[in-house]
Amino acid sequence: MTSVAILDYGSGNIRSAERAVARHGVDVTVTSDFDTCVNADGLFVPGVGAYAACMEGLREVLGHRIIGRRLAGGRPVIGVCVGMQILFERGIEHGVETEGCAEWPGTVAQLEAPVVPHMGWNSVSIPEDSTMFAGLDADTRFYFVHSYAAQEWHLTETGALATPKVAWCDYGARPFVAAVENGALWAAQFHPEKSGDAGAQLLANWIKTL
Secondary structure (H helix, E strand, C coil): CCEEEEECCCCCCHHHHHHHHHCCCCEEEEECCHHHHHHCCEEEECCCCCHHHHHHHHHHCCHHHHHHHHHHCCCCEEEECHHHHCCEEEEEECCEEEECCCCEEEEEEECCCCCCCEEEEEECECCCCCCCCCCCCCCCEEEEEECEEECCCCCCCECCECCCEEEEECCCCCCEEEEEEECCEEEECCCHHHCHHHHHHHHHHHHHCC
8 A cells, every 4th residue: 555654743734634645545654753754655744833943843853854865766755835845945934044955945935915824715827737736727726824935936957857847826926836846846835635625636646656
């Protein structure tokens, strides 16, 4: 049976992620065990709360090394919400800069919008020929709840891999990165586990790659 490890590093929202993934008939384990996370068919990295606190928790369980080890071997990883944000080089909250996992260049910063946090359902610009969004219409909506995001994308080439596919969401003064499909590394700023049938389809698409 296909196995998915949900990385437990003290961030919230793990049980809803566990239920959402388990619905697809895979063996799900919530764990911080290094070997289990490295060897599972897929790794789900959740994240709720402050960037700095999430990075502190992640480093305590060597989560940054787990992610790096898996990606070095081309093994699938999906990050959600702050679990996506920590994949960038750094995050800035309240003037405090925190180093991230640096899988992608760029900075996560506060949204430039009249209303923050951004909370609710929004559509995203789905990239062409996307495996991540396969089976979903262009006007499909996903559930967001966040105050920070990456508002620029700097990586255009990945060597032998195809150019990353990036989905954007319009909110406030500047659009932000809503999702990325980058070889074995996928990520979503929205919550697939809270996005109903659309989120379930996206998770199904990910599980098919494991």
